[in-house]
Amino acid sequence: MNTLVRFERDRDVAVISIDNPPVNALSPGVVEGLKGAIEGANADAEARAIVVIGSGRTFIAGADVHEFQKPTSGEYVANIRACLAAIENSAKAVVMAIHGAALGGGLETAMAGHYRLIAPSAQVGQPEVKLGLIPGAGGTQRLPRQAGVAKAVEMCAFGAPIKAQDALAAGIVDRIVDGDLRAGAVAFAREVADKPIRRTSDRQIANADPAIFSAARDQARKKWRGQTAPLAAIDAVEAAAKLVFAEGLKREAELFDECLRSQQSKALIYAFFAERAVTKIPGISSSTPTYDIARAAIVGAGTMGGGIAMAFVNAGIPVLIKETSQEALDRGMANIRRNYARLRPETAEQKLAMITPQLTFDGVDQADIIIEAVFENLAAKQQVFHEIDVIAKPGCVLATNTSSLDIDQIASVTARPEMVIGLHFFSPANIMRLIEIVRGGATRPEVTATALALAKRLGKIGVIAGNCPGFIGNRMINVYGREAQFLLEEGASVEDVNQALFDFGMAMGPLAMFDLVGNDVMRDIAAISGPAAARNPLVLPRLCALGRLGQKTGKGWSQYDENRKPSPDPEVAALIENTARAAGIQRRVISKEEIVDRCILALVNEGTRILEEGMALRASDIDVIYLTGYGFPAWRGGPMFYAKRESP
Ligand code: 3HC
């Protein structure tokens, strides 16, 4: 017996435990071990029934995603399918005992068993679409037989896991076990040992309403714009509704193989590992001590201060917000209240009770972290750091949310630059997952480790960025925005540029982004992050001078109605044309390909410079920043991955 799968007997019940830390992925040894153990239990005359359970923190998190990056991936999946067939065909009842999570191949394994028990805190799901795949080991065929077509489509095409209660209600599990799961599963196995075996594959699917599939396709095209796997998942579930089980499995396998070969799944799998690589930092390990963060203080209740406060509250950390005027404080709290308006009133009240707005520094000496979020102005920030340095307790992390200023210059006014770090949240800070973590020259490793742990606790991704103007993200967005503007000067329209990049998969076009963020803000970012260049965009300063700051003034590169819906503005078209002609720029027709290439390659080139300068630890960190902070399409892997891709 291999060490990844243990076989024991509890009197008349065989107990098979999977022990493949950290998440019991179905790695090659596990798959063979599990199949062998099922066969062994069937051959064991003393065993009347079988329990399969996971050791450690979870049941099975799915197939081992590393295996999909190897040329042997086809064989690997075939082995999983053979293992699941052996489970389903077992002559002795197989009871699956789920704790933690049964995801992807984990849920498929569970569904191949004859019964499923679940711990109250566990979750089940088919998240393969997030990796550009579909369930490939029978999930799209067994799930509709257990939970119905509508639920199966929802789970396979949208990927969100569901909780134990929902899994019970959907018919995916038979019972929730409070208390000792293993003991409960063994007792249950004895109850069912003499019953006739019931196999999911024998179940019939009730007539499925075709509207379920068409509605799901419409929704998938919206939610997963540009992605193929969600549509393939819907096709596979539809096949379950139309074909006998064996034929349905074949169709699922074909669709799975297409997804596995696609550039999209390569990109999404890369992104999965890239997100997990960000915490691997030279000089910092899991044994690096961190400071406990139980209380936070935020200075400034503006757009960012309010958003950051909500992010902390969502993670259960109480915050104190300090402002300079009652008016600003009231405005900030009103924004927070507006945000909470869609919550249940009790929940909103609970959250509000965790925020203490005030005009003094009272209580700030109790904070474990202080985050400064005042105006983007060095002197203003230095003044705040000077003040908080006097008050903060020893061991308090002093963070700045600056989006471009030098962390060392900010830290220099304190007596403890080793405690200072940049935490560059993105707007809206309660929603956006990215935090650029910017270390100063003196920042202690413990402070960096605390920032990383905090990011995780806030449900965010913290990526280390070097202390250079604009850090990583804004430095890159600056060159991208410049290129978009050069294209306008050379003859493309605002709408052409926005549409080309939207169609490429960006969440919005570059000029739409300028109008959202504010053209004045983008101008300031350019002033700080932009290299001294031979050519500079000509129109942006003029737009700003005209007060066309973007959505906030109703006009920017486009004009906006009261619902912030954009439409082309002939005034802007004329301004661009006149400015370009006056500067002697030759205007011409510019193709969509050229628009995409020039803007995306600008990102790639700047990313390369950032890497060369050591401002990013690895190319994949740059990609994570772009995927989580700047709306780059996940299925293209990020600008650096895109640049290295095989030809599409
Ligand atoms: N394969 C390989 N490695 C995996 C993995 C998987 N399915 N799931 C997690 N890991 C690794 C991570 O890379 C990480 O490694 P590291 O420590 O070296 O960086 C480690 O396990 C811990 O993972 P997390 O940091 O993500 O731990 P969390 O506790 O935050 O989350 C989890 C745990 C919810 C299980 C999360 O890891 C997760 O969502 N995993 C992926 C689940 C998934 O997508 N399953 C489907 C796989 S595809 C499939 O099954 C195809 C089938 O249909 C044939």
Ligand code: NAI
């Ligand atoms: P904002 O103008 O909305 O808010 C700033 C707030 O700070 C105001 O309410 C002001 O009254 C308050 N303030 C000023 N001086 C203060 C002091 N000495 N003590 C206490 N409060 C003070 O600005 P915003 O947009 O929230 O930006 C804050 C910081 O976050 C800036 O450094 C900015 O660069 C950065 N940032 C902004 C992003 C955005 O999209 N708005 C994104 C990421 C970072």
